[in-house]
Amino acid sequence: MSNPKVTGLRSAEFRVPDIKVATRFYEFNWGLEVAAEEGNTVYLRGTGKDHHALALSEGGDKKLLAVNLAADDKAAVDGLYEKAKGFGASVEAPKELRGPAGGYGFIFHDLDGRQYRISSDLAEHEEKPSAKDRPTKISHVVLNSPDREAQSSQFIDLLGFKLTDRTGYMDFIRCSTDHHAIAYTTIDRPTLNHVAFEMPSHDALMFGAGRMKQTGYPTEWGVGRHGPGNNIFAYFVDPNGYVIEYTAEVQQVDDNYKVGMPEDWVRPAELKGDNWGFADGASDRMRAHTA
Ligand SMILES: [Fe+2]
Structure with missing residues (x-):
């Protein structure tokens, strides 16, 4: 395959200290639904067709275990693996995947050592009608990185992502028509900033x-x-300190989109990151958990 690429964001995987507590929160407070349980892991889905949007694995305190990305087929998985390997990325060879969704994929480590699984042929559900108050799918992950431009360049060069916007402190990259699937933000530790789940409308959010x-x-x-992405947002902190977001109306873009640079995204400080000028800035509690 001449130009294999990642075509979507599938799910995130969180380590949690108590699987029952975390599962209960994501079912009854957050609005996901248990799709499968296997070993020490619970898989939760939205109303969309993806097998799961979030996996919770019992075994310790807050840690992002993996981000799962989609490729179209096995040839694309193999092609991405060979390309990444050829450029010296830290990868593990493709294989049939274990777990209730099955599939075929390989493991890719980013420059900060975070783990991504890039896969095809996962089991899917029949899509449910949108619910009035429940997420459809995972929308994006934001990752802290000491060198965000190096991170996003690697994803663009090796995995087929495109830069959508770059602000003074964030790089937004996409792998579909959604404005961004991943954003890297400049924070000195390679930790998880937050994970967003898509709501079907502003009303549902x-x-x-x-x-x-x-x-x-x-x-x-x-x-x-938000400015970049034009998406509506509401952020929360879960029982284990993960910062999670409901989002809606994320901007859809194609190759005609003019990539924004930091000078395009200068906004009055008093807006505090909200185009409407309505929201106060992030709480101290949220800031502590995104760092
Ligand atoms: Fe976000």
Whole structure:
């Protein structure tokens, strides 16, 4: 395959200290649904067709275990592996994958040592009708990195991502028509910043945020509308310190999109990252958990 590329974001995998507590939160507070359980891992889905949007593995405190990315078929998986290997990336050879979704894939480590699984041929569900207050799928992950430009360049050069926007502190890269699947932000430690889940509408985001508030999880930032991506956001902190976001109306882009550079994204500081100028800035609690 001459130009293999990643074509989507599938899921994230969190390590948690107590699988029952975490599963209960993501089912009843966050609005996902258990798709499968195997060993010490629970797989949770949205209403979309992806087998799962989030995997929770019991075994310790907060740690992002993996980000899972899609390729179209086995030839694309093999092609991406060979390309990454050829350029000296840290990879593990493709194989049939274990777990309830099955599939075929390989492991890729980024410049900070984070693990990604790039796969094809995973089991899918029949898509459910959109719910009034539940996520459809994972939307994006934001990762802290001491050298975000090197990180995004590697994903562009080796995995077929495209740069959508670069601000003074974030690189937004895409692998589909969604404005971004991954964003790297300049924070000196290679940790997880947050994971966003897509709500089918602004109204659904508000119903979800309302349920979170009513069940003891106040909004830590939002509701607001971001600059890059133009998506509506509401951020929360889960019981284990993971920062999670409901998002809606993310901008759809194609190759005609003019890549924004830092000078294009200068905004008045008093807006605090919200185009509407409505949201206060991120809470101290959220900031502590994104660093
Ligand atoms: Fe986000």
